[in-house]
Amino acid sequence: xxxxxxTLQEIFELAYRVMIANGCNESNxxxxxxxxxxxxxxxxxxxxxxxxxxYVKALRSGKVKGDALPVIKKITPNILKVSGNNCFAPLAQExxxxxxxxxxxxxxxxVLSLTEIHHFAALWxxxxxxxxxxxxxxxxxxxxxxxxxxxxxxxxxxxxxxAFAYPIPxxxxxxxxxxxxxxxxxEVQIAARDGKKVPLGTGLDRDGQLTDDPKKILEGVLLPxxxxxxxxxxxxxxxxxxxxxxxNFSYEAKENDNxxxxxxxxxxxxxxxxxxxxxxxxWSEHVKDxxxxxxxxxxxxxxxxxxHENRLDSGPRxxxxxxxxxxxxxx
Ligand code: PYC
Numbered sequence: 001x002x003x004x005x006x007t008l009q010e011i012f013e014l015a016y017r018v019m020i021a022n023g024c025n026e027s028n029x030x031x032x033x034x035x036x037x038x039x040x041x042x043x044x045x046x047x048x049x050x051x052x053x054x055y056v057k058a059l060r061s062g063k064v065k066g067d068a069l070p071v072i073k074k075i076t077p078n079i080l081k082v083s084g085n086n087c088f089a090p091l092a093q094e095x096x097x098x099x100x101x102x103x104x105x106x107x108x109x110x111v112l113s114l115t116e117i118h119h120f121a122a123l124w125x126x127x128x129x130x131x132x133x134x135x136x137x138x139x140x141x142x143x144x145x146x147x148x149x150x151x152x153x154x155x156x157x158x159x160x161x162x163a164f165a166y167p168i169p170x171x172x173x174x175x176x177x178x179x180x181x182x183x184x185x186x187e188v189q190i191a192a193r194d195g196k197k198v199p200l201g202t203g204l205d206r207d208g209q210l211t212d213d214p215k216k217i218l219e220g221v222l223l224p225x226x227x228x229x230x231x232x233x234x235x236x237x238x239x240x241x242x243x244x245x246x247x248n249f250s251y252e253a254k255e256n257d258n259x260x261x262x263x264x265x266x267x268x269x270x271x272x273x274x275x276x277x278x279x280x281x282x283w284s285e286h287v288k289d290x291x292x293x294x295x296x297x298x299x300x301x302x303x304x305x306x307x308h309e310n311r312l313d314s315g316p317r318x319x320x321x322x323x324x325x326x327x328x329x330x331x
Contacts, residue, residue: 001194001320002320002321002322003318003319003320003321004318004319004321004324005316005317005318005319006040006316006317006319006324007315007316007317008037008040008041008314008316008317010316011036011037011040011041011048011049011317011319012033012034012036012037013033014049014324014327014328015029015032015033015036015037015049015052016029016030016033017331018052018055018056018327018330018331019032019033019055019059019066021330021331022056022059022060022066022330023059023060023066023067024059024066024067025066025067027091028066028067028068028087028088028091029066031088031090031091031093031094032055032088032090032091034090035047035090035121035122035125036048036049036051036052036121038125039121039122040317040319041310041311041317042307042308042310042311043306043307043310044122044124044307045190046184046186046187046189046190047120047121047122047186049319049323049324049327050186050189050190050323051120051121051186052327052330053261053326053327053330054120054261054262054263055088055120055262055263056262056330057260057261057262058088058118058260058261058262058263059262060260061258061260061262063086063118063257063258063260063262063264063265064086064087064088064118064262064263065085065086065087068084068085068086068087068091069085069087070082070083070084070085070087070091070092070095070096070117071083071085072095072096072099075113077103077107078103078104078107078109078110078111079110079111079113080096080099080100080103080110080111080112080113081112081113081114081115082095082096082112082113082114082115082117083115083116084114084115084116084117084118085116086116086117086118086265087116087117087118088117088118088119088120088263089114089117089118089119089120089121089141089268090121090125092114092117093114093125093126093268093270096112096114096270097112097126097129097130097270100112100130100270100272101129101130101133101135101272103272104130104135104272104273104274105133105135105274105276105277107277108273108274108277108278109271109272109273109274109278110135110271110272111269111270111271111272112269112270112271112272113244113245113267113268113269114245114267114268114269114270115245115246115247115267116247116265117265117266117267117268118262118263118264118265118266119141119143119263119266119268120262120263122161122163122177123139123140123141123161123162123163123177123268124163124165124175124176124177124304124307126139126163126268126270127139127163127164127165127175127177127270128165128173128175128304130165130270130272131165131166131167131173131174131175132167132173133167134167134169134274134275134276135167135272135273135274135275136164136165136166136167136272136273136274136275137163137164137165137270137271137272138162138163138164138270138271138273139162139163139268139269139270139271140160140161140162140163140236140237140240140241140268140269141158141160141161141237141241141266141267141268141269142157142158142160142237142238142241142242142247142248142249142250142253142266142267143158143159143160143185143250143253143263143264143266144158144250144253144254144257144264145157145158145250145251145254146158146159146181146185146221146222147159147160147180147181147221147222147223147224147234148204148221148222148223148224149224149231149234149235150224150227150228150230150231150232151228151231153204153208153221154221155221155222156250156251157180157181157224157231157234157235157237157238157250158234158237158238158250158253159179159180159181159184159185159222160179160180160181160233160234160237160238160241160250161177161178161179161180161184161237162177162178162180162233162237163175163176163177163178164176164177164303165304166287167275167287168287168288168291169284169287169288170288171288171291172304172305172308173304174291174302174303174304175303175304175307176303176304178225179225180224180225180230180231180233180234180237181203181222181223181224181225181230181234182199182201182202182203182222182223182224182225182230183198183199183202183203183222185222188202188203188214188217188218188222189214189218191214192214192215192218193320196214197212197213197214198212198213198214198217199212200212201223202214202217202222202223203217203220203221203222203223204217204220204221204223205217205219205220206219206220207220208220238250240269241266241267241268241269242266242267244269245267245268245269246267247265247266247267248264248265248266248267253265253266275287
């Protein structure tokens with residue numbers, strides 16, 4: 001694979017310029033370009049520049065409004081609803097998160113319901129922001145059907161990612177963000193592009209047979225991670241992100257989508273909790289002890305650690321040259 005070096009600033013500028021060239025106003029372009037830049041900075045390639053062609057398709061078809069102004073409404077003292085008016089998710093998140101932090105610090109629990117948004121990015125930025133403010137964050141969103149429910153072999157669930165973050169005083173927060181599919185669809189697409197195999201169990205071909213060929217899985221169906229347990233979590237994500245918010249279930253998102261290849265309209269739910277208010281002031285010592293016992297286990301994986309390590313490198317990132325050329329052609 002041929003790559004091209006890009007500084008983090010150049011990554012931001014490329015994403016920003018492409019968004020502006022395709023009809024975004026400054027606030028939408030800025031929010032989206034920041035998300036793309038942070039994905040590349042942290043090594044989350046399937047959610048960074050790789051998503052740009054899909055974002056542009058959604059703007060060019062008119063499905064996403066590049067000048068959308070999300071509207072915030074307080075439903076109760078600690079439930080906020082942000083109607084995105086068909087913006088890409090990052091601007092609606094940016095607006096809602098600032099306010100839900102203040103609410104949760106006062107009331108202990110905050111719920112942010114995002115509707116009429118188009119989410120195609122990673123979810124860790126939203127929960128990590130909460131943890132940086134000493135709050136616990138949980139977020140999930142549904143997508144279009146690509147994952148079979150356990151026992152079935154036709155798509156019903158989206159990749160339905162769920163993210164969680166917990167503040168650890170004096171350390172980076174614990175943060176995870178995982179598709180409830182055995183592998184995020186973007187990673188399967190990257191493996192197909194790069195001619196790599198994926199682990200058996202990732203998905204089925206169109207005849208319902210297990211395969212390690214990502215191209216055949218993209219024609220067939222992904223499987224949930226962990227069999228019926230992952231399937232149950234994918235189901236929970238549908239019910240929280242679509243059932244609770246009143247937005248599209250994955251099958252509705254597909255039925256209502258124009259098929260342009262960009263992210264469909266959907267919802268996201270973000271739940272914030274204050275350990276200080278709920279657990280009392282001893283929470284920080286308690287969780288520090290938990291963290292030090294966990295991290296003393298040789299080889300134990302701490303979710304979010306790899307991304308935080310990648311972040312220490314402020315140097316250029318290597319980006320697939322074909323991808324760079326296809327993004328530049330969108331200017
Ligand atoms: O990573 O599959 C994904 C995803 C769907 C919606 C937002 N991110």
